[in-house]
Amino acid sequence: MSIYISKKMSGMKPSAIREFFKYAADPQVISMAAGNPAPDSLPVKAISRLTAQIMEQEIDAALRYSISEGHTPLRESLKAYLGGQDAYDSDRDEVIVFSGSQQCMDIACRVLCDPGDTIICEDPSFIGSVNAFRSWGVNVVGVPMQEDGIDIEKLERALKTEQKVRFLYLIPNFQNPTGYTMSAQKRAECYRLAKQYGVLILEDDPYGDLRFSGEHILPIKCLDKDGIVLYARSFSKTLAPGLRVGYLCFPKEMAGPVTVAKQCADVHTSVLAQLICNKFLTEEDMAAHLREVASVYRRKCGELLAELDKLPAEKISFSRPQGGMFIWATFKDGRDAGEFCMRLVQEKKVAVVPGSAFLAQPGPSPYFRMTFATPTQEQMVKGIAAIGEML
Amino acid sequence: MSIYISKKMSGMKPSAIREFFKYAADPQVISMAAGNPAPDSLPVKAISRLTAQIMEQEIDAALRYSISEGHTPLRESLKAYLGGQDAYDSDRDEVIVFSGSQQCMDIACRVLCDPGDTIICEDPSFIGSVNAFRSWGVNVVGVPMQEDGIDIEKLERALKTEQKVRFLYLIPNFQNPTGYTMSAQKRAECYRLAKQYGVLILEDDPYGDLRFSGEHILPIKCLDKDGIVLYARSFSKTLAPGLRVGYLCFPKEMAGPVTVAKQCADVHTSVLAQLICNKFLTEEDMAAHLREVASVYRRKCGELLAELDKLPAEKISFSRPQGGMFIWATFKDGRDAGEFCMRLVQEKKVAVVPGSAFLAQPGPSPYFRMTFATPTQEQMVKGIAAIGEML
Numbered sequence: 212m213s214i215y216i217s218k219k220m221s222g223m224k225p226s227a228i229r230e231f232f233k234y235a236a237d238p239q240v241i242s243m244a245a246g247n248p249a250p251d252s253l254p255v256k257a258i259s260r261l262t263a264q265i266m267e268q269e270i271d272a273a274l275r276y277s278i279s280e281g282h283t284p285l286r287e288s289l290k291a292y293l294g295g296q297d298a299y300d301s302d303r304d305e306v307i308v309f310s311g312s313q314q315c316m317d318i319a320c321r322v323l324c325d326p327g328d329t330i331i332c333e334d335p336s337f338i339g340s341v342n343a344f345r346s347w348g349v350n351v352v353g354v355p356m357q358e359d360g361i362d363i364e365k366l367e368r369a370l371k372t373e374q375k376v377r378f379l380y381l382i383p384n385f386q387n388p389t390g391y392t393m394s395a396q397k398r399a400e401c402y403r404l405a406k407q408y409g410v411l412i413l414e415d416d417p418y419g420d421l422r423f424s425g426e427h428i429l430p431i432k433c434l435d436k437d438g439i440v441l442y443a444r445s446f447s448k449t450l451a452p453g454l455r456v457g458y459l460c461f462p463k464e465m466a467g468p469v470t471v472a473k474q475c476a477d478v479h480t481s482v483l484a485q486l487i488c489n490k491f492l493t494e495e496d497m498a499a500h501l502r503e504v505a506s507v508y509r510r511k512c513g514e515l516l517a518e519l520d521k522l523p524a525e526k527i528s529f530s531r532p533q534g535g536m537f538i539w540a541t542f543k544d545g546r547d548a549g550e551f552c553m554r555l556v557q558e559k560k561v562a563v564v565p566g567s568a569f570l571a572q573p574g575p576s577p578y579f580r581m582t583f584a585t586p587t588q589e590q591m592v593k594g595i596a597a598i599g600e601m602l
Numbered sequence: 603m604s605i606y607i608s609k610k611m612s613g614m615k616p617s618a619i620r621e622f623f624k625y626a627a628d629p630q631v632i633s634m635a636a637g638n639p640a641p642d643s644l645p646v647k648a649i650s651r652l653t654a655q656i657m658e659q660e661i662d663a664a665l666r667y668s669i670s671e672g673h674t675p676l677r678e679s680l681k682a683y684l685g686g687q688d689a690y691d692s693d694r695d696e697v698i699v700f701s702g703s704q705q706c707m708d709i710a711c712r713v714l715c716d717p718g719d720t721i722i723c724e725d726p727s728f729i730g731s732v733n734a735f736r737s738w739g740v741n742v743v744g745v746p747m748q749e750d751g752i753d754i755e756k757l758e759r760a761l762k763t764e765q766k767v768r769f770l771y772l773i774p775n776f777q778n779p780t781g782y783t784m785s786a787q788k789r790a791e792c793y794r795l796a797k798q799y800g801v802l803i804l805e806d807d808p809y810g811d812l813r814f815s816g817e818h819i820l821p822i823k824c825l826d827k828d829g830i831v832l833y834a835r836s837f838s839k840t841l842a843p844g845l846r847v848g849y850l851c852f853p854k855e856m857a858g859p860v861t862v863a864k865q866c867a868d869v870h871t872s873v874l875a876q877l878i879c880n881k882f883l884t885e886e887d888m889a890a891h892l893r894e895v896a897s898v899y900r901r902k903c904g905e906l907l908a909e910l911d912k913l914p915a916e917k918i919s920f921s922r923p924q925g926g927m928f929i930w931a932t933f934k935d936g937r938d939a940g941e942f943c944m945r946l947v948q949e950k951k952v953a954v955v956p957g958s959a960f961l962a963q964p965g966p967s968p969y970f971r972m973t974f975a976t977p978t979q980e981q982m983v984k985g986i987a988a989i990g991e992m993l
Contacts, residue, residue: 274842451665
């Protein structure tokens with residue numbers, strides 16, 4: 212018999228980025244496609260040491276069932292950690308541990324949106340989140356990005372015209388895919404508009420710890436006197452993505468349904484992974500580790516920009532991020548990057564991701580995304596030279 | 603502002619069982635409530651040793667992003683392991699790793715059901731799954747249980763009368779909460795009916811490895827010549843629930859949407875947890891371990907039954923399971939067990955779960971569920987004596 216697939220899933224396509232993994236898996240391909248952290252930025256030795264200690268000291272806790280909200284000592288450490296930064300009043304919020312920040316996005320949408328409701332996001336945006344939203348039958352409306360963040364005028368127009376907008380999805384720091392950072396002024400304007408139009412903000416901040424130049428800008432969460440911001444963070448870029456540990460800080464009044472949704476989804480996040488994160492947070496010098504991580508990304512970003520600066524400026528331009536993992540390139544003649552990227556990987560064995568993969572509405576795009584996190588300097592030299600030849 | 607909660611989540615209540623954890627957390631309470639595995643059945647030393655080896659040999663794989671389908675060596679080991687048992691033709695199916703079998707249920711429903719569709723389940727049934735189904739806006743219809751499994755006549759009536767039935771949810775081995783096992787004949791009849799009425803079967807088998815008496819009965823999956831059975835298993839009862847690793851074997855034609863749903867949900871399951879399971883499966887003697895696990899449960903079940911046999915048979919009866927973790931008690935006078943269970947935990951500090959918690963439709967129930975997995979023999983003696991006093 213033919214198997215019926217639900218309406219919400221039958222229209223979904225696998226993420227184009229994850230499809231690119233297939234090319235990247237070819238060891239001959241220089242991959243600047245996937246959003247993996249720089250291997251030399253992960254604290255491998257510390258994690259190995261802490262895991263051995265967990266096996267000796269608290270293996271029973273690691274192996275048992277836990278509560279859906281997350282391992283209590285980790286939640287307390289996170290509240291203390293966040294409360295110590297940015298004048299964020301973490302006591303006003305609930306903090307729940309999720310299986311990576313992807314699950315924060317999926318569950319926020321599960322709890323907040325009915326099918327047919329609307330989410331407004333930056334355009335382009337992180338496709339993993341946008342796909343999760345779409346899988347809930349939600350209408351995703353993109354508002355164009357500018358170098359200092361979302362276009363506020365167009366955002367207000369969208370808030371005026373769109374129906375049943377449940378939240379704005381924003382990545383203010385070193386956005387994926389553009390690398391752009393939202394200015395403090397625009398963060399305040401987004402907050403003001405959200406309040407005015409009665410919508411929530413889902414602030415996704417996986418890269419905030421990866422700032423390597425410029426000045427720190429407060430998360431929108433720190434402006435949240437009204438309890439309208441959900442703030443998602445992750446250990447995936449700073450400790451290890453394979454552990455799958457993220458967390459969401461959100462208004463306490465949502466705690467009931469968020470906890471039930473987490474219960475339904477996977478009961479709780481792997482306890483061993485939570486214990487590793489907690490031990491790192493409480494026993495290691497997180498601030499020193501983050502300085503080291505930032506220095507790795509500063510160096511690697513500088514190396515890629517040095518190569519990109521050799522390309523003909525009349526043909527291509529690119530963003531100069533202050534942190535994170537991504538650079539956004541623009542073909543100045545406005546041509547669609549799709550065919551270019553496909554030829555690049557097939558003929559030159561260099562993988563980047565065409566901008567169309569990140570659009571709220573499908574269509575051509577003169578952009579492509581590169582990461583400086585994973586390629587070696589030698590690979591960057593070769594990869595950008597190949598792009599130069601193709602131009 | 604008041605936060606809008608989605609229709610699907612706003613009607614949900616936290617699982618009554620998980621609410622009982624609050625009582626069970628009181629160290630003075632003898633808990634026979636939660637479905638935790640017997641602590642002395644988990645291979646703690648082996649997991650500790652294997653984890654240390656992973657930290658030495660493959661820590662990079664443990665910390666990196668992986669593919670949504672699961673760690674490839676684990677998926678291959680699972681196919682080989684399942685293919686070696688029960689004449690199950692694992693090559694016909696896809697196997698995907700999930701974050702515990704709870705996630706198998708949640709994602710099966712996500713992929714297969716629209717809001718308003720129907721799922722037929724045993725009544726009573728595992729409330730974690732039923733809640734996940736309900737959270738998708740699905741209509742859950744219960745069909746009464748008998749000691750040899752679901753009532754086939756009433757199942758056929760339900761299949762005839764209910765609209766848009768997408769799947770039957772069945773726990774054929776040592777069912778939660780009843781401890782009943784479905785006979786081979788009824789398994790075949792369920793399969794025949796599912797085929798006849800064009801619905802799938804979601805076969806949940808977390809306890810199948812915990813048989814300690816009677817003869818092994820083939821899973822329904824082994825009858826699946828037509829590609830209509832989804833088969834969920836878990837490492838939670840045999841290795842460790844805290845790791846959160848389960849897996850689903852299902853018809854290959856569903857692989858696309860299932861993979862996308864997993865991507866949207868949490869990208870992939872914790873790689874470290876997957877590596878531990880794979881190492882155990884390939885390097886340890888799983889068959890010998892399962893024999894040891896079964897012997898622990900055989901002893902503990904016998905200990906609890908010995909105490910229960912002291913209770914007045916005219917007032918209470920109970921199931922005599924051949925495996926798993928649960929015994930199902932019945933008040934012969936038909937009184938609702940809810941008040942009894944509440945008084946038992948408040949006055950006698952003994953926690954069991956009232957049957958109403960497991961019903962497809964809320965209502966009174968003359969049943970309650972006990973586990974023999976976690977209490978010590980001394981606690982069983984005290985706990986059952988307290989029940990006797992209350993009777």
